Structures are given as C-alpha cells and as structure tokens.
Amino acid sequence: MTDNTPSYPAGWYADTNAPGTERYYDGVTWTAQVRPATTAPPEIAVTTAEPVAKAPWYKRKAIVIPVGIVAGLIVIGSIGSAIGAGKDDVTAAADTNPSASAPSITEEAAVADVTVPETTGLTAKEAAALIENAGLTVEFSADKGVVLDRDNWTVLSSTPTAGAIAKAGDTVVVNVEKTAAPAPAPAEPVTPVEPEKPAMTTAQSSAVRSAQSYLSFSAFSRVGLTQQLTSEYGEGFTPEDAEFAIAYLESAGAVDWNQEAAESAKSYLDLQGFSRDGLYEQLTSEYGEGFTPDQANFGLAAVGL
Template identity: 30%
Template sequence: MSEDKSVGTNAPQAPEKTTVVTSIGGTGMPSKNPFWKKKWFKITAIVFVLLCIISSCSGNKKQSDSSHASSSSTTASTPAVTQEEKDKTATSEEISKLQANYDQYINADQNWLASYTPESVAKLTAALDNAKKVLDNTSATSKEVNKASDDILNAVKNLKEPEAPAEHKAALRKAQTYSDRMYMSKQGIYEQLTSEYGEGFEPEAAQYAIDHVKADWNNNALQKAKTYRDRMSMSKNNIYEQLISQYGEKFTADEAQYAIDHLDD
C-alpha cells in the first residue's frame, strides 16, 4: 500500500505577518514622542531663558553704574558756586568802581543827553537810581555792586540817537568825503557845507554832519602839511601859518602844531 504524503489539515502552518499602524495612519515603526516634548528638553530650555535674563540684567546694571560714575565725575570737575560766595560782601575796590561810574554820569551834561532818545536816557536814569541804592547799602554784596556798575556802563553804551532827517544824512556823507579825500579841517568842512557857493546845506544839517563825522583832525592837518611841503616846497613856518589861517585851512593851533611836530616822521 502506498503511503499518502499529502499534508493534513492539522499540519502546522507558517505564521501570518502582522501590520503595525503608526500614529499618523501609515504602516511602519511604532510611534515615538518628539524630542521637544521630552522632559529633559523642557528643563534645558527653561534654564537657557533664565541665563539670558540674568545676563541682560547684569549688563544694564553695569551700563547704569558707568553712566552714574561719568556723571559724578563731570559734576566733580565743575564745582558749583557756593551760596556763601554769591553773598560775600563787596570789596572796597568794587565799591570804588561803582562810585566812579555813578559820579561820571549822574552829573552828565543835559545837552549831551538831549541828543539821545528819551527811552534810552530813561534806562540810564534807572541804572543810576539803582546804583545809588546799592551804594547806600552798607551790606551790599559783591554781586549787587558789580551788577549795578555793569548796568550803568551798558545803559551808556546803548544810548540811541533819534533817526536823523535825510538832509542831515546827506550832509554827513559830504562831510565824510571832504575829510577822507581832502583832509579838510572841522571849520573848513562846516563852511563848505553851508556856503551858497559850496553845498548849500542848512546850518542844522551841517552841524549834525560835523558832530557825527569820523575824522582824526590832527591827522588831517598832518596830511595837509605834507601836501604843502611835497608839492609846494613850503617851509615849516609858512606851512603852520597856512594851516591856521582863516583864509587857508582853518585848523586849530594845536592841530597845526601837531602836524609840524610830526612832519618828518
């Protein structure tokens, strides 16, 4: 009898393959937690953030300390004036200076002051009144005395003349030309300005011009003297007479003598 070699129903079978479903729906390896969800990563991140905060605070403190030290150094290099120095009693020299300025202008010629605007004269008057109060105060401070003295000088410096009429300004321009180009004397210029054969200005305009012309009368006399010497070969005696003559240059005796004394300089 032949042997039946067929496999029976109870013979062992090969195991079936098992399919593993991953967490994202595919097949493959079992799912794992991402590293940023790990406990060790969270602890490391927290430590890093704390270190950054500590480092930032430390840097700001150093910068603040450095700024404070720089500010303290600047303050120390420029010491402030103490209240004691501000309130110190005026010295005799400071009081004498104020007294001299006060005396010089309290008795000023009223005709001189009349040539300035009332507003500017009023400021000088106020400065003098304040100076009198300071001088009468035996306990006046150095600051008060010096300020009173400066106020007087500033008021004098800022005295203003009224606006001159156009005629006066024209006469002044003419006078300046005669002085700068022809080296004429003060009287000679005035007569030239008022002469009907000259400029024909009114006496008031001519006088304004003479009062405001910028001229060195001594130098004008000297330049005239050199002209007579160089062009006409005149002697010193004749030059002197020509300079002071009412038919000549009309310089004063002092101006003419100055010219003769410096003729050979």
C-alpha cells in the first residue's frame, strides 16, 4: 500500500494568519517560532507514490490543518489572557478594599498559667526538679561560687516568688547559698573496760587467800612467798597455783616488793644490830629473805643504811 500523504521538509513558510511573517515547520508540526518574511517561500518538494498535480500551498491539506490549529491556539491564548487580566483586576480591587475579603486568622494556642512552687529550704537539686516538673525553666543565682553539685546548695528564695502565676516555659531564678559542712560530732567518752578477771579454780583461789594472809602479818620477798606457799611445811600448793596467786596480787597492785624489803630490814634491825653489809646479805641470801639486790638496797636506804 502506497502512502499518498505529501511530506514537507522542515523550514520557514509564509504564515497565512499573519501576512508579512513566516512560521517554522519542523517536519511534523507547525511551531510557535515566527519571523518577518524575507524571500519568497521555497518550493515544496512533494514525494508521492504516483505523480499528482500540485495545488497552491495555501490549499494543501497538510498545511491548512496545522495553520488552523495554530490559529485556534492563538485565539484561545487571547481569551485566557483576557480572563487572567480580569482576575488581576478583581485581585487588585480586593487588595485596595480590605472589606472585600476577610484574611484567614491563625489563632495561637493559649499558653497555660503555672503556679510557681515553694522551694525555700530545699536543695538546689530538689528545687530544680520541682520547678521543671511544673513546666517552668530554672536558673540559679549565688553570691559566691558556682552551682555545680546541687546537693550542696540550699534555696533562700525565688523570683518570681512561690505562689506567683507564670506562663509555662517562663524562667524562675532561684537564689541559693552553699551549704555549710556539718560539724563533726563530738567524740563519745570512752569508758575504760576493766579486764575480765580470769576464772579461778578452787586451788588458785585458796592460794590467793593464803598469799594475802602471809603478806598481812609479815614481810616477804617474791621468792620467800613462793617457798612458803609450796613448802610441804607451809601450805603445800603446787608451783603453778602459787605462781598464779603471786602474779594475781602483782597485777592487782596488792604487793610492792620494795616496801616488803623495807619492812623486812626494819624487822631485822628491831631484833638486833646489823651492819649495812650484814643486813644486805641477810636480805638477799637465798637462805634469808631472797630479795633482789635492787629491792635490798631500797630497804637499806629506807632504814638509813
């Protein structure tokens, strides 16, 4: 099948709707590009399957239809421009006459009222939590120092004061002072605790009573009292019980061996006369009293020798 529709090359052609101008045809359709006419339009080559007689260009269907479409678009554009101009006039009139149209008004949400909480006497940390929970912002003010550790600051007052009405998000200035370090508690007096007395056996208790009895009526050295308590001719206590009794009296401060040596020296001098050396020998001899040299010298000095 042969297509007899004529084909036109792209180019500039006279615009029948605007004499003296040319419009550009892109090979498919007429474009909106126009220009003043320059020369006679070029001869249009027609390619057909069979030879046909050329008609005048303005009568050709392929040109008349696109030109008609362009003309229609121009008319529609003119009508749109007129309508747009009318709208602009109406808009301008509305702008100059405020009563012509009511502007839209966006109402702001009302800000809630908040009562400033009471914070006097609280720590800065407690006050901040209370104020922020109420929907307010907190700011600290101090005469000295910087509020870092909020547990160490005490609230004195606030601005606005407690009970005042503020708006949510308002700032409350809290006046604080550094909390004084607590004074150390006075040390409690220490009651001396007496050492517990060792539990005594019956033999030990008896040895203690016997040692006290001997010391009450005669002077004894430590050696002499031990011999008296352990001798088969004396009390006959075991060496362990005798040692326990003597050590118990020493720890209780119930015996002073220097004083015992002084009493013994005085007793000897009351019986008979002694030289210093003789009495010293009597006091220190294992067959005598058995005092130590220091104890004997103390006794001699006590009696003036």
